[in-house]
Amino acid sequence: MRFKKPSRPDQLEELHTRRPGDRILRRPRGAAQRLRRVLGVSALYSAGYGNVGSSIYYALGIVALVALGATPIALFAAGILFVFTALTYSEGATMFPEAGGSASFARHGFNEHVGFAAGWALLLSYIVTISISAFTISPYLGYFWEPLKTSPWIGTLFSIGIVLFLMGLNILGVRETAFINIGAAVLDVTVQALLVIIGIILILSPGVVIFSVSNLIDNMFGNGNWPTTTNFIFGIALAALAYTGVETVSQMSEETRLPQIRVPVAMILMMFTVLVMFSGISVVALSTMTPDTLATEWARDPVAGIANAFPYPWLLGVFEPLVAILAASILLIATNAGLMGISRLAFSMGSYKQLPSIFHRVHHKYRTPYISITIFSLVAILILIPGLFRGDITEIFSNLGGLYTFGSLLAFAFAHASIVALRVKKPDLKRPFKLRGNIRIGGYEIPVTAIIGLIATVAIWIVIIVIQDYSRWVGFGWMALGIAGYLFFQWRRRAKEMAPYNKPI
Numbered sequence: 001m002r003f004k005k006p007s008r009p010d011q012l013e014e015l016h017t018r019r020p021g022d023r024i025l026r027r028p029r030g031a032a033q034r035l036r037r038v039l040g041v042s043a044l045y046s047a048g049y050g051n052v053g054s055s056i057y058y059a060l061g062i063v064a065l066v067a068l069g070a071t072p073i074a075l076f077a078a079g080i081l082f083v084f085t086a087l088t089y090s091e092g093a094t095m096f097p098e099a100g101g102s103a104s105f106a107r108h109g110f111n112e113h114v115g116f117a118a119g120w121a122l123l124l125s126y127i128v129t130i131s132i133s134a135f136t137i138s139p140y141l142g143y144f145w146e147p148l149k150t151s152p153w154i155g156t157l158f159s160i161g162i163v164l165f166l167m168g169l170n171i172l173g174v175r176e177t178a179f180i181n182i183g184a185a186v187l188d189v190t191v192q193a194l195l196v197i198i199g200i201i202l203i204l205s206p207g208v209v210i211f212s213v214s215n216l217i218d219n220m221f222g223n224g225n226w227p228t229t230t231n232f233i234f235g236i237a238l239a240a241l242a243y244t245g246v247e248t249v250s251q252m253s254e255e256t257r258l259p260q261i262r263v264p265v266a267m268i269l270m271m272f273t274v275l276v277m278f279s280g281i282s283v284v285a286l287s288t289m290t291p292d293t294l295a296t297e298w299a300r301d302p303v304a305g306i307a308n309a310f311p312y313p314w315l316l317g318v319f320e321p322l323v324a325i326l327a328a329s330i331l332l333i334a335t336n337a338g339l340m341g342i343s344r345l346a347f348s349m350g351s352y353k354q355l356p357s358i359f360h361r362v363h364h365k366y367r368t369p370y371i372s373i374t375i376f377s378l379v380a381i382l383i384l385i386p387g388l389f390r391g392d393i394t395e396i397f398s399n400l401g402g403l404y405t406f407g408s409l410l411a412f413a414f415a416h417a418s419i420v421a422l423r424v425k426k427p428d429l430k431r432p433f434k435l436r437g438n439i440r441i442g443g444y445e446i447p448v449t450a451i452i453g454l455i456a457t458v459a460i461w462i463v464i465i466v467i468q469d470y471s472r473w474v475g476f477g478w479m480a481l482g483i484a485g486y487l488f489f490q491w492r493r494r495a496k497e498m499a500p501y502n503k504p505i
Contacts (some may be wrong), residue, residue: 044266046185048249052242052274053188054334056281057327058136059242061299062401065394067235068291069225072282074232078239079275081460084453085412086246086271087435088419090264091447093250094433095422097259100348101250102415107352109418109425113486116354118414120482122247122345123376124407124475130338130380132241132400133331134159135387139300140331143324149301156387162335163384167377170339171363171370188330191322192277195306199284202311210311216287225291234467237460238398240405240412242278246270247411248337260432281306299394303327338380339373346372356489399470406475409461416454420446 060071067074092105100107103122107115138158142149148158202211219225227235249266285294285302288309298305304327307319347369350360363370383403387396422429424444435447465472 041262041266041269044249044262045269048246048266048270049185049189049273052270053185053192053277054133054327054330055242056192056278057140057303057331058132058300058397059239059401060282060285060302061294062241062397063235063239064285064291064295064302065299065398066227066231066238068227068231068295069220069222069286070227070232070235071291071294072220072279072286074235074239075242075278075282076275077236078242079278081240081453081456082246082274083271084449084456085415086267087449088412088416088447088453089246089250090267090433091419091431091435092415092422093263094260095429095431097263098348100345101247102411102418103345103349103354105418105422106414109421112352112354114414115352116349116486117479117483118411118418119345119349119354120479120486121407121410121414123342123482124478125247125404125411126338126341126345127376127380128383128400128404128407129341130163130335130377131159131383132397132404133335133338134162134380135384135397135400136300137162137328137331137335140304140324140327142301143304143320152387152393155393156384159384159387160381162332163377163381166332166336166339167373170336170343170373171368172366188326189273189277191326192281192303195303195319195323196277196280196284198310198315199287199306200280203284203287210309211284211287213287216283219286219290230467233460233463237405237409237463237467238401240409240460241401242274247408248341264433296394299397301327339377342376343369343373346376353493354486399468402464402468402471403474405464406461406471407478409457409464410475413454413457413461416450416457419450420454423447 060075063074064071089101093101096104096108098104100119101122103115103119106118135156138155139149141158142155147154149155199211203213203216205211246267249263249270281303285306289298289305294302294305298308304320304323307316307323310316310319346355346359349355350357359372359375360369361371362368383400387393419435423446424442427444435449437448438445439448439451440446465475
């Protein structure tokens with residue numbers, strides 16, 4: 001891997017605001033709206049880790065539902081895949097620093113149609129991010145009011161209310177600042193690090209019974225705690241849920257100063273933090289509770305389960321409310337980040353005529369893509385509605401995790417394939433960050449990490465669609481709906497463009 005300093009700093013590009021009556025579909029691509037380049041490494045890292053760091057507050061419980069005692073190993077295996085994916089996104093985002101992520105890579109590497117498929121899959125992962133983040137806030141706040149954790153009806157209604165609240169804020173244009181993101185990420189990393197450090201100290205303390213090495217070994221490898229091979233592989237697939245920030249950083253590259261340098265640096269910092277934190281927290285969790293307890297009683301709020309197990313009253317008094325408040329805050333930011341990601345992605349896809357103008361129409365007063373925000377927020381709420389009528393919250397929770405991995409892994413696969421395709425189609429394209437460890441195939445340099453990432457991602461995605469019926473039917477239904485709508489939209493657009501030429505002379 002190597003960094004190439006750009007020949008000149010990127011020019012600051014102001015956000016172009018539309019007036020009522022502007023028609024995006026008739027605007028040349030060169031005049032497409034641009035986002036202002038103002039972000040640095042700290043803002044990128046905080047936004048990315050804000051998403052990744054928030055996912056540990058629920059991903060640990062989802063993975064434990066199927067991976068049982070192998071949860072730390074499943075998370076670590078998925079973390080290795082995350083490293084390959086982050087490297088792929090670093091090369092792609094520095095070549096094409098624009099809001100779009102894997103959809104942008106696929107458009108350049110293949111064509112507009114493949115770019116749409118990647119973007120539509122990515123939209124699904126954003127929608128489920130909104131749903132699952134909001135769904136997890138209520139059990140953490142259950143520390144202050146128990147029905148939020150114990151009552152499916154109250155908890156689900158609360159989650160729906162959060163989505164509606166954030167939908168309104170995003171329509172009005174109220175969004176968290178980079179300063180808030182940075183502050184939240186620093187606090188999140190600090191508290192997670194303290195949980196890991198205190199947990200390890202307690203594990204190594206001979207006088208503490210609850211936390212111990214023997215508990216950890218028994219909970220991981222004891223009778224009935226090790227999963228079947230199928231469930232272990234499924235656990236690795238679900239563990240991909242924990243690594244959501246890579247797409248967020250790529251999406252924000254269009255708003256980054258010197259993205260050729262700062263995007264890879266932020267990715268590498270995030271990779272290191274994620275691997276250390278997730279491995280540590282999962283080990284500490286299984287040192288104090290059985291996989292069954294983690295996957296049932298603490299499935300939606302596993303980090304609260306760790307704090308609840310602290311043996312000293314003063315530790316309980318500090319960390320239980322702190323974890324509840326911090327988790328709820330980080331998850332609220334992650335929910336809002338999902339809405340912001342959807343608006344960015346819909347805007348990018350709309351500028352390339354992959355979505356109808358209604359999805360990226362800007363409000364005449366608030367200058368926000370209000371229709372896109374409203375439509376996708378309502379879809380996120382629709383996914384949450386089963387929580388009102390079904391008592392098995394863990395099944396709903398597992399379904400949400402599987403559906404997220406369906407969309408995100410499909411988007412990751414498109415990203416890996418696009419980087420490989422670009423090495424063949426455009427070998428001379430400037431690559432400010434170029435992956436090393438290449439092999440030569442037909443005279444072209446192909447990155448090994450992208451090949452391994454592609455194979456592993458596709459294999460895990462296949463496991464998801466084979467094992468989980470909900471993800472298979474809802475995921476393929478979503479893709480079929482999007483592709484059908486896309487083909488119809490393209491047919492209508494071409495018919496309108498050709499109409500003047502079809503008139504009789």
